[in-house]
Amino acid sequence: MSRPIHATVHTAALIHNLQRLRLAAGDAKLWAVVKANAYGHGLERVYEGLRGADGFALLDLNEAQRLRNLGWRGPILLLEGAFEPRDLELCSRLDLWHVVHCDEQIDWLSAHKTQVPHRVFLKVNSGMNRLGFAPHRVRSAWTRLNALPQVDEISLMTHFSEAEQAQGMAPQVACFVAATADLPGERSLSNSAALLSVEGHPHAASLKNDWVRAGIALYGSSPDYPAHSSTDWGLQPAMTLSTKLLAVQALQAGDRLGYGGVFTAPGPLRVGIAACGYADGYPRHAPTGTPVLVQGVRTRLLGRVSMDMVAVDLSPLEAAGLVLGSGFGFGSEVTLWGLAAKGAVLPIDEVAHAAGTVGYELMCGVASRVTFEQSADGSNPTKRR
Numbered sequence: 001m002s003r004p005i006h007a008t009v010h011t012a013a014l015i016h017n018l019q020r021l022r023l024a025a026g027d028a029k030l031w032a033v034v035k036a037n038a039y040g041h042g043l044e045r046v047y048e049g050l051r052g053a054d055g056f057a058l059l060d061l062n063e064a065q066r067l068r069n070l071g072w073r074g075p076i077l078l079l080e081g082a083f084e085p086r087d088l089e090l091c092s093r094l095d096l097w098h099v100v101h102c103d104e105q106i107d108w109l110s111a112h113k114t115q116v117p118h119r120v121f122l123k124v125n126s127g128m129n130r131l132g133f134a135p136h137r138v139r140s141a142w143t144r145l146n147a148l149p150q151v152d153e154i155s156l157m158t159h160f161s162e163a164e165q166a167q168g169m170a171p172q173v174a175c176f177v178a179a180t181a182d183l184p185g186e187r188s189l190s191n192s193a194a195l196l197s198v199e200g201h202p203h204a205a206s207l208k209n210d211w212v213r214a215g216i217a218l219y220g221s222s223p224d225y226p227a228h229s230s231t232d233w234g235l236q237p238a239m240t241l242s243t244k245l246l247a248v249q250a251l252q253a254g255d256r257l258g259y260g261g262v263f264t265a266p267g268p269l270r271v272g273i274a275a276c277g278y279a280d281g282y283p284r285h286a287p288t289g290t291p292v293l294v295q296g297v298r299t300r301l302l303g304r305v306s307m308d309m310v311a312v313d314l315s316p317l318e319a320a321g322l323v324l325g326s327g328f329g330f331g332s333e334v335t336l337w338g339l340a341a342k343g344a345v346l347p348i349d350e351v352a353h354a355a356g357t358v359g360y361e362l363m364c365g366v367a368s369r370v371t372f373e374q375s376a377d378g379s380n381p382t383k384r385r
Contacts, residue, residue: 284304
């Protein structure tokens with residue numbers, strides 16, 4: 001038997017979250033962002049759940065090729081554009097749309113030989129200060145692109161640094177609107193956080209205009225946690241990381257637990273040892289008190305996370321009437337995040353927050369030694385990959 005830890009991707013949750021974000025997007029078309037191997041879920045595993053999107057947005061050409069191999073014939077957008085001139089050859093062959101954020105990419109396009117002009121998204125640096133043309137250079141960049149026979153339609157986009165709050169977006173929206181005034185082409189501004197927080201924003205029409213880019217929320221994580229939980233936004237977890245108890249230890253007052261003995265039992269305490277550690281992608285810096293579910297009952301992590309194991313407090317289970325040896329103990333289900341068998345949910349954001357990080361990192365960090373499974377209905381896995 002293989003080690004009991006596994007990650008389950010819930011197709012039904014992906015479909016639900018996509019529908020929820022479509023509702024928020026109104027008439028705008030929706031990019032499903034699947035960069036970083038679909039935020040660690042696996043591109044092939046999320047495809048069925050997200051194929052109802054209007055397009056897919058990602059970074060890597062090999063992921064674009066995988067999408068085409070899956071049968072996707074709709075738009076695919078390269079969010080960082082070409083990394084070298086020869087990338088444009090694959091853009092032509094795979095019919096990829098791509099972002100243009102610097103002069104070098106325009107130079108490469110001008111030298112590119114293609115029979116079919118490219119659809120490009122001109123990126124405006126409205127305040128994020130990572131990629132994109134400064135506002136005073138947007139028109140000259142647009143003019144250069146518009147003069148190229150290699151370019152078909154030019155869309156305009158930007159990215160927010162503070163989309164979690166409507167007031168944080170206001171300066172960037174104003175900057176983008178001013179920099180692109182009177183320029184033709186579709187617009188794309190909103191990511192997950194902007195899309196969900198747009199209600200009541202003075203530039204709501206601009207934020208939902210033409211294309212929205214849904215990322216983290218598709219996978220059931222709240223983009224502005226802890227201000228709002230995934231439940232507040234009506235999202236469902238698309239990934240569950242679960243394992244089983246390997247052992248149960250009975251500690252006495254003063255007994256220390258695990259590496260460094262950083263946790264000391266205050267009195268008699270039952271402790272469960274579960275098959276999960278930092279080599280599986282669970283955060284090593286998750287402290288005592290980090291939430292976890294055992295048999296669907298909420299409890300807490302104890303002591304230091306090791307490479308292959310974590311310790312959990314079993315006191316809440318005894319309080320819930322679960323008795324060791326009566327269907328509870330060795331082999332009991334442990335949910336590190338996501339959906340437990342009994343329907344209880346532990347949002348990934350709560351675990352990430354306790355560990356001082358974000359849900360993005362936990363999703364993307366699940367190790368290759370963890371077996372992935374797929375669930376069509378949100379509960380029982382139907383196939384392994």
